[in-house]
Amino acid sequence: MSASLVWFRNDLRLADNPALIAGLGSGRPVVPVYIFDEESPGLRPMGAASRWWLHHSLHALDASLRARGSRLILRRGPAEQVIAEVAAEHGATAVYWNRAYDQAARERDARLKQALNDRGAVAEGLKGNLLYEPWEVKTAAGSAFKVFSAFWRACRELPSPGATLPAPKTLPAPAKWGASDTLADWNLLPTAPDWAGGMRATWTPGEAAAAHRLSTFLDNALANYRQARDLPAVPATSRLSPHLAFGEISPRQIWRAATTRGMSAATEKFLTELGWREFSYNLLFHNGDLSRRNFRAEFDSFPWLDDEGTLEAWRRGRTGYPIVDAGLRELWTTGWMHNRVRMIVASFLTKDLLVDWRAGERWFWDTLVDADPANNAMGWQWVAGSGADAAPYFRIFNPVLQGEKFDPRGDYVRRWIPELGSLPAKLVHRPWEADEPLPPDVYPERIVEHGAARDRALIAFRSLKKSA
DNA sequence: TTTTGAGTTGTTCGA
């Protein structure tokens, strides 16, 4: 019996994996393969934090496969060529994968499918990474949604996501395994220096850890989700984002697990966050270069300031605004940042510093373990005002008020900026008002004064209106 | 085709 090749991409799991089930068919031998591709045109190279995660996630996937009598073939190079090689080495006559939605991947997959079909092989992409395919959700007029609430209302009127697929208990092996790299060959982990200590302390990549995190969240935190999800000092969010980004868990698994426990306002709010992910992918599908091009074309003439100095202070968490700096230090240390704080630091970069949102998007891409081509670009454009359903231009976060509102005791800020530990709660978000401010080499002075920066931003955004 | 209601996450000012 001829083998099937199952191409793992951003779906590093065995449960609820349609491509894997399709490959297995009626008990055919399966060749699981992952390709590290930094050569195909148009593909965005993975960021450093994502590479760290990928190493561990692939390790976990390989271990799961070996426990089922199989293994993961690791190969490097342009995917279309490598797929053909691996298929030939194993005598595979069918290739299955779960769909990706960015332009470069879609074009690559279409070429590959054509090439395989031309040689008489089966090639099929399946729905494994979204609740609803982008072409399944349309307005009454048949167009794509540009407003989230209408989009999500339409999704909720569609049939609920179906049952999840079980993980296969065993996977028939091919007669002979072909060549494979080792993970060490790929040098995905940082060595000189090893900056991943904070990530190791924070995260456990892999499908089993993802499932555990989901059930822990549903058991312990969902009930309080609506009240506490905006408080960065409280572990009130699911922290599933990197697991989702690598497909160690599917949105359908999350949906089913959450709704099976009964609907509540908290459940609905949590599902809405999955809805934002769906909306992001919908936008990505309909706008190929969401991470580079302004969704609203009038922003092409926005007078961004090209200031490497303020950008670098922002990256390193040395802006002088505690909630901003805490967020960027959390990101640098753990590869993750609380959602509320992401909005605050993004508003600060694009509005207080007037730095192009793409610079922030690139930094997040490199440093986030959950870097996602749809969510990251959509989120940045949303805050900057250039995106779909974006914030009005006058909505400029005040980093002091945001800090005091969402981190009232300063616990979050002190956790990431221990230098501020001696300040009372009243001053922790405005340390410059202390009788004896900290020396600038201990904690920096503000690089801009928010009131003046806000006025400057309003003028810049108004200029956009007039020129448009 | 035209009309109408609605619209994630905010801040500041002045009464």
Added chain:
DNA sequence: GTCGAACAACTCAAA
């Protein structure tokens, strides 16, 4: 200290 209004009209989606 608290509250409503203004910010700026605009785009989208559906009737």
